[in-house]
Amino acid sequence: MSADTAGPETLGSLSTEPEHQDPNSQQAKEIAGKSPMRIALGRLAKDKIAVVCAVVVLFFIICAVFAGPISAAFGVSLETPLASERVDGLNQGLPKPEMGPPNGPFTMEHPMGVAPRTGEDNLAYWLYGCRVSLLIAATATLFASVVGVIVGLLAGFLGGAVDKMLSFFIDMFLTIPFLLAALTIAPIINDRFNLSDNYGTIQKTALIVVLSIFGWMGTARLIRGEVLALREREFVQAARVMGMPTRRILFKELLPNLAAPIIISISLMLPTFVALEAGLAFLGIGVTDGVSWGQTILKATNLTFFREYPQYLWQPLLGIVALVLSLNLLGDAVRDALDPKTRR
Amino acid sequence: MFAYVVKRLISGVLVVTLVSMAIFLLFWYGPSSPAQPICDRETSNRCTPARLDTYERTLGYDNPVYVEYGKFVEGIFVGRTITIASSEYECGAPCLGVSFRTKQPVKEELVSRIPATFSIAIGGAFLYLLFGVPIGVAAAKRRGSVADKALVSSFLFISSIPYYLFALLTWLYLTITFEVPLFSDTGYFPITQDGPFKWFSGMFLAWVALGIFGCTQYTRFTRGAMVEALSEDYIRTAKAKGLPTRTIVYKHGLRAALVPVVTIFGIDFGTLLAGTIFTERIFEIQGIGWWALEAVQGRDLPVVQATALFSAVILICSNLLVDVVYSVLDPRVRLS
Numbered sequence: 068m069s070a071d072t073a074g075p076e077t078l079g080s081l082s083t084e085p086e087h088q089d090p091n092s093q094q095a096k097e098i099a100g101k102s103p104m105r106i107a108l109g110r111l112a113k114d115k116i117a118v119v120c121a122v123v124v125l126f127f128i129i130c131a132v133f134a135g136p137i138s139a140a141f142g143v144s145l146e147t148p149l150a151s152e153r154v155d156g157l158n159q160g161l162p163k164p165e166m167g168p169p170n171g172p173f174t175m176e177h178p179m180g181v182a183p184r185t186g187e188d189n190l191a192y193w194l195y196g197c198r199v200s201l202l203i204a205a206t207a208t209l210f211a212s213v214v215g216v217i218v219g220l221l222a223g224f225l226g227g228a229v230d231k232m233l234s235f236f237i238d239m240f241l242t243i244p245f246l247l248a249a250l251t252i253a254p255i256i257n258d259r260f261n262l263s264d265n266y267g268t269i270q271k272t273a274l275i276v277v278l279s280i281f282g283w284m285g286t287a288r289l290i291r292g293e294v295l296a297l298r299e300r301e302f303v304q305a306a307r308v309m310g311m312p313t314r315r316i317l318f319k320e321l322l323p324n325l326a327a328p329i330i331i332s333i334s335l336m337l338p339t340f341v342a343l344e345a346g347l348a349f350l351g352i353g354v355t356d357g358v359s360w361g362q363t364i365l366k367a368t369n370l371t372f373f374r375e376y377p378q379y380l381w382q383p384l385l386g387i388v389a390l391v392l393s394l395n396l397l398g399d400a401v402r403d404a405l406d407p408k409t410r411r
Numbered sequence: 412m413f414a415y416v417v418k419r420l421i422s423g424v425l426v427v428t429l430v431s432m433a434i435f436l437l438f439w440y441g442p443s444s445p446a447q448p449i450c451d452r453e454t455s456n457r458c459t460p461a462r463l464d465t466y467e468r469t470l471g472y473d474n475p476v477y478v479e480y481g482k483f484v485e486g487i488f489v490g491r492t493i494t495i496a497s498s499e500y501e502c503g504a505p506c507l508g509v510s511f512r513t514k515q516p517v518k519e520e521l522v523s524r525i526p527a528t529f530s531i532a533i534g535g536a537f538l539y540l541l542f543g544v545p546i547g548v549a550a551a552k553r554r555g556s557v558a559d560k561a562l563v564s565s566f567l568f569i570s571s572i573p574y575y576l577f578a579l580l581t582w583l584y585l586t587i588t589f590e591v592p593l594f595s596d597t598g599y600f601p602i603t604q605d606g607p608f609k610w611f612s613g614m615f616l617a618w619v620a621l622g623i624f625g626c627t628q629y630t631r632f633t634r635g636a637m638v639e640a641l642s643e644d645y646i647r648t649a650k651a652k653g654l655p656t657r658t659i660v661y662k663h664g665l666r667a668a669l670v671p672v673v674t675i676f677g678i679d680f681g682t683l684l685a686g687t688i689f690t691e692r693i694f695e696i697q698g699i700g701w702w703a704l705e706a707v708q709g710r711d712l713p714v715v716q717a718t719a720l721f722s723a724v725i726l727i728c729s730n731l732l733v734d735v736v737y738s739v740l741d742p743r744v745r746l747s
Binding site: 250 | 712727
């Protein structure tokens with residue numbers, strides 16, 4: 068590369084360098100001022116799949132946050148006046164033709180049709196189901212990440228007996244799968260609270276607790292490994308020599324360096340929790356008292372409904388698939404962007 | 412080696428004890444009264460406080476929790492007699508309690524459910540390896556080609572869909588809508604009663620669904636391990652010697668690459684055994700998972716407790732086994 072082709076502003080800074088610069092090192096100079104996070108974001112923005120997935124995820128977040136206004140805008144609500152006004156009891160409880168599919172044409176009144184037998188509006192249930200799904204997954208991810216990060220930090224940094232004990236608990240919790248825990252706790256929650264007025268809220272809280280209790284170990288392991296490597300680095304040793312208290316070292320020195328593994332573990336947890344929430348509701352052991360995509364799927368797998376009205380099944384099903392798929396692919400792209408060495 | 416196995420065994424026993432305590436405590440303190448479900452059932456929902464008290468007393472819920480846990484453990488090793496109200500039920504050696512619904516010892520029904528769950532797990536796991544390993548090897552051999560990239564991204568796509576939705580759609584469309592002959596009647600049919608063909612055709616769709624879904628993960632593992640193994644120096648040496656590609660890939664490469672795959676397989680098999688709930692629920696196979704779900708719906712607490720304990724023990728044992736096998740396969744593990 069000759070001096071004429073390089074711009075005047077680079078000339079000054081490069082004047083001490085040899086004339087024949089290879090393009091790579093020049094590029095490295097230009098991005099030298101960026102933080103690792105900005106570099107990762109730049110990589111992510113160039114990844115077409117990641118951008119598409121981010122848009123899809125954003126769409127679901129908007130649906131979840133504005134479930135109320137959106138359903139109001141379409142003039143639908145969770146409340147059903149009278150089931151017999153909307154469904155035809157003589158025709159296996161399928162919706163009446165004027166309510167839209169499967170027997171009638173599309174109507175603006177119920178853009179996604181109504182549910183068989185109960186006559187509930189599908190669009191409203193879909194929107195609120197999206198809210199429940201994301202709310203439970205996000206809250207559980209938050210709790211599980213906090214617990215995982217704290218346990219991982221302590222186990223990795225303190226070492227010794229603390230590490231042994233915490234690692235034992237990590238291994239112990241890893242042997243018990245989510246599904247089993249949820250299955251065990253469901254009848255207990257049912258037995259204790261089924262007469263309570265806010266049974267639905269209690270169920271959701273219990274679900275979040277179960278997901279958090281059995282979801283933190285992956286993060287803890289990941290963080291522990293990173294901390295083990297980081298604690299021998301010079302800046303941590305310097306902080307120690309200066310007499311910085313352990314808590315400050317953990318949260319001021321180590322934590323900012325753990326942003327990448329934390330983001331990675333969140334990206335793994337979110338889609339898992341969304342899928343699990345719906346899966347448990349489908350089994351009848353998650354949210355059974357309230358709105359959930361999984362519950363709608365369970366109702367829609369009734370064989371008469373499925374034969375006559377497959378759209379009823381496909382609406383929540385596509386919701387879950389699209390959300391989980393885009394969260395997974397986005398997470399994959401984020402992991403690539405944060406650590407480009409792993410894949411190529 | 413021996414010391415390592417003993418160490419792992421001790422920690423395994425410790426975990427089993429802790430988990431059994433946790434489960435016992437959960438079922439003791441969790442429900443408003445552990446005897447409420449049976450009282451409701453026996454009195455057809457007219458459970459008065461006096462009657463509830465009788466059930467609680469005969470089931471031992473007025474004793475301190477550690478005494479009852481002791482009895483529970485004793486029951487597992489030597490058996491015990493369980494009293495519910497005025498009737499007594501004999502519960503033989505590994506006593507896990509008496510079902511609230513059928514009044515039969517839980518163990519007997521658990522044993523009768525095991526073949527169905529085992530059939531799913533064995534068939535599914537077999538297909539994991541049958542599809543996963545060869546596809547992974549083939550992809551690693553053609554690393555970087557269009558076919559490899561297409562395979563990797565399409566498998567990433569499949570494995571990003573929740574398993575139960577995949578299984579549900581396979582069942583709904585293949586069995587219900589299109590009535591594909593081989594898949595038309597899913598469920599568990601004991602070999603001894605209905606013959607091997609019926610057993611096979613009942614299970615086949617569940618296996619295929621599990622196999623297709625699970626093999627994506629194995630393809631990824633095998634591909635990764637193979638790519639790594641094929642870049643080792645001894646492979647270059649083998650190539651330089653002029654060995655045929657087949658020998659290099661299968662004898663030298665695959666052998667090294669299979670070690671991590673075997674480990675993951677062991678863990679997965681345990682998980683499969685303990686957690687075929689979705690598969691059983693969707694394909695109507697009446698194994699342990701199906702039974703546990705029924706018990707949850709029927710508020711049959713002893714059955715739920717027993718299935719939870721059984722699955723946890725299976726998982727712990729399979730993890731233990733994997734660790735030991737791994738230490739045999741790879742001596743570096745037990746030295747660290």
